[in-house]
Amino acid sequence: MSPRPLACPATVPRTSQALQSPHEAIGPRPLPSHPVPELGDVDPAEVRVALATTAARVIKLVRSIEKPEAPAVGNWNAGDVAVHLAHVWENLTALADAKMEAPLQDIETLGSLTEALVTQEGDRTPAALADRIAARAAAFLADSSPLTRDAPSPWLVQGIVVPRVALACHILSECLVHGHDIARAQGVRWTIEPAHASLALMGFAFPLLARLDPRAMVDQQRTAGFEACYELSVRGAGHVFLLISEGAMTVAPQPRRRVDCHVSAAPATLLLLLFGRINQWSAILSGRLLAWGPKPWLGPKLRHVLRNP
Secondary structure (H helix, E strand, O other): OOOHHHHOOOOOOOOHHHOOOOOOOOOOOOOOOOOOOOOOOOOHHHHHHHHHHHHHHHHHHHHOOOOOOOEEEOOEEHHHHHHHHHHHHHHHHHHHOOOOOOOEOOHHHHHHHHHHHHHHOOOOOHHHHHHHHHHHHHHHHHOOOOOOOOOEEEOOEOOOEEEHHHHHHHHHHHHHHHHHHHHHHHOOOOOOOHHHHHHHHHHHHHHHHHHOOOOOOEOOOOOOOOEEEEEEEEOOOEEEEEEEEOOEEEEEOOOOOOOOEEEEEOHHHHHHHHOOOOOHHHHHHOOOEEEEOOOHHHOOOHHHHEOOO
16 A cells, blocks of 8 residues: 555665564575465465454554654655554555445556645654554454455455455555564564565465556566566465566466566565565575576566556
């Protein structure tokens, strides 16, 4: 749900500790084969536990903000990010509970809407924002409605419907990434558990990419005349296939043609990379991001042909 900050240049953390959870293993270069789940096929019970755990961490982090004016990401400071997180919890849970209709006609207006909401916010005190997040988290997690894969909910863009569990994974991804932003701004440590990052990717990011307009997240200038098929593996979680051709991208659980480049990534690394929070070269040098196959040079190019709204 983050707008302009996602499109800003990658922000390199102060230390390698900020890039990777200590529990993430680099793993061998070629991954063993494993069954490919359907897009969004995540365990709802695991999502609920991950969201509850991460919500508690985010609430504590927001409440502890001492320097809300500290630069965080893009043109936002730590206080702005905290405001945005409160909006994330309030708006996405309202969509999940059918108390709100999709506010956007297309993904291109996401940035301007989010910026406007943050700018117009009145009460920016960390304690008040933490209380708002806590209230929505408690209500959403206490709801007896199951986070099922077949319970449809509207997403932010009109016409796009996602399972209720995908909205929960969306909230999880926002908490993980923006927790990273606030922690860096405050000079404190923030770890991302591999299992939690995997749920954010497999339960939300990839299923959403499959539902969006095929050209929405692709840089049209950089993909003119470009065609490639990628296998993108999230270590320990699964993989998806991306086919990029003439400015359009399809996302599927099975390849539609021969794979040009296999990419393997540690979950937290991939999540932060896709949201423009880290530099891919440090991840490549440390082994947390690997590419091989008939055209391995296409690996580093993938991040540059994708865009954030």
